[in-house]
Amino acid sequence: MRIRVQRAIEEAFREAVADGVFPDIPIPASHQVVFPKQEAFGDFASNLGLVLASRARRSPRDLANYLAQRLGANPLFDKVEVAGPGFLNLSIASIWWQKNLYTMWEAGDSYGNSDVGSGRRVQVEFVSANPTGPLHVGHGRGAAVGDSLARVLKAAGFDIEKEYYINDVGNQMKTLGSSVYLRYLEHFGREVAFPENYYQGDYIRDIALDIASKEGDRYLDVPLESCLNFFIDTAVKSISYGIHKDLREFGVHFDNWFSEKILHESGLLDRTISELQDKGYIYEENGALWFRTSDLGDEKDRVVRRSNGIFTYFASDIAYHRHKLERGYDLLVDIWGADHHGYVPRVKAAIKAQGYPEDRLRVLLVQLVNLMEGGRPAAMSTRAGEFVTLREVLDDVGRDAARFMFLTRRCDSHLDFDLELAKSQSQENPVYYVQYAHARISSVFRKAKDEGISPAEPSHIDVSLLSTPEEINLLKQLDLFPRLVADSALALEPYRISYYLTELAGQLHAYYNRHRFVSSDPDLTQARLLLAEVTRRVLRKGLGLLGVSAPERL
């Protein structure tokens, strides 16, 4: 609708130019058609008079008055006013909102989709937790954000791939294997000193136990060096299985699982570093290889290969991003924990050094999750290895509540996740507020069916009967949906969907309390059922973008 308003204003402007009243200049870029905060100011407001004033050497109000006269003749508007210093306040005639309902209906389940992405390829990489332990709540938030973002981008016409990067190389793998090995020895009654920096969690014992029951004591007297790989492989397999399972139940699916090992085994890592060396980005100091990231926006240079000949994680990340870039995506989105924010400049530096524009990569930082219980910090042991897992949260509050909670805040703000609140099927829980609106509409249709009413063909329905303020409000809110999805995709901010849905649900509830969908007036009932159906679809679609279900009953 905003686009139509914009066109109408531009047309009026051109007419004014043709009349010689306005100077023949292009409309300044600072011209905006906005939604006014106050309802009394109409549906849209334009600042054209204000931004034109200095060039036209006339007062803003004069210019606005002239435009208002022209626009007043346009049937799109039923009221055009000049206000304040020279704003144009425009009210859309109800019939345009009402007729819009046909368009929304015809779009069916694709209502809300757009083509602002025009098929550009975007890769979203998220979670990417090391296979050294189960996913915890923080990963859950990253998973919800990444998956929902992918859904939103897809709806906005982008071509999406979701990827999980597996750090399955390096010291942590040795630590993992050794941890399991020690627990294995322990199981058979050996005295072991379990180092503090080893993985402490109970899942390590479980894996050791599993090995003991399958393989017996055959590794009991084998020195660690000769069986480490076996313990690593077994542990990684077991933990990865758990990660897959948790993600599946969380409703998150990845297109690719990319193993860091491949970077080493394929030689891409060596090749990438030596090419950077050829380009002069690498120098040697104290036996280590350094990357001149400080020339490319980072605050200092970074080590890519230590003096002991081992590549750093940063080196792997350079090669990994090169691999991604060469796959030809138009945009890479990385979703990281906010504690990695210091990492952004160096990865961007690596991208520039390889000849790509740095904005080819966008990094979303997901802040920590504070677990709460009834308003107080959840009792969590700070002992190493004990943390709340995604699995526990899933079992405790369920998928819908968890996903919605993770998406009610912008991702770079701290999130207080209250387990009791998420569990409570009550008014305080925003998930139910939205799902309830959907269930209520479904209940209306059940009622209609009981009364023997079946929805008519939209073309036979008189939408002009939808004239109460609540109905017009609902129609306006529904009209915003495709634009909202598009904006939320472009800004990479899926949380906007949850705000929108809460608002829409609120309007539905307000309407529901005031008016009856099914009444003794058959024409009015048909019109309202059409409105109800479109609202229901938007709720369902929006919840779907968040990965939350839209039940017919709660």
Place this chain on the structure above:
RNA sequence: GGGCGAUUAGCUCAGUUGGAUAGAGCGUUGGCCUCCGAAGCCAAAGGUCGGGCGUUCGAAUCGCCCAUCGCCCA
């Protein structure tokens, strides 16, 4: 010590990218079920947008300085 981010109602947070009188939810207070689900609705109270200076027709939003908190790096 340097860097990044935050600071908006008692609490948790939005604020459509510079617009008019600052917005929700929770909590508090008071009302609404003979009728499609009260898991809901309506109303009231609650604010120096951390502080200061600047940019301009106009600032919660942009710039600089300061304060407090969080994270990262030595």
